[in-house]
Amino acid sequence: MAENQEKPQYTRVDQDTCISCGACEMAAPDIFNYDDQGLAFSIIDGNKGVKPIPEELLIDLTDAYEGCPTESILVSDQPFEKPDDPSSEKDEAKEVNQ
């Protein structure tokens, strides 16, 4: 168990399946909050899942992950999105130029 906690962990919420039950914010108030529509998201990095969760919050993360009734909390030891994806930047630039 201790070994697992030494690895970096990343999290984000799948808002397509979140039912706004409130459990994750109760379990991990320093990681999860709710947007305007009441859907949970990770406040660590705007729900991108690219910033490692601080070690002192990993127990809270596990509690939230295990307590989510819809398995909407995604946890990985790899970042979910690459911060600089050149192809998406190109698309954005195209839209701005139009």
Ligand code: SF4
């Ligand atoms: S515990 Fe799961 S379903 Fe409930 S608010 Fe959090 S992410 Fe949504």
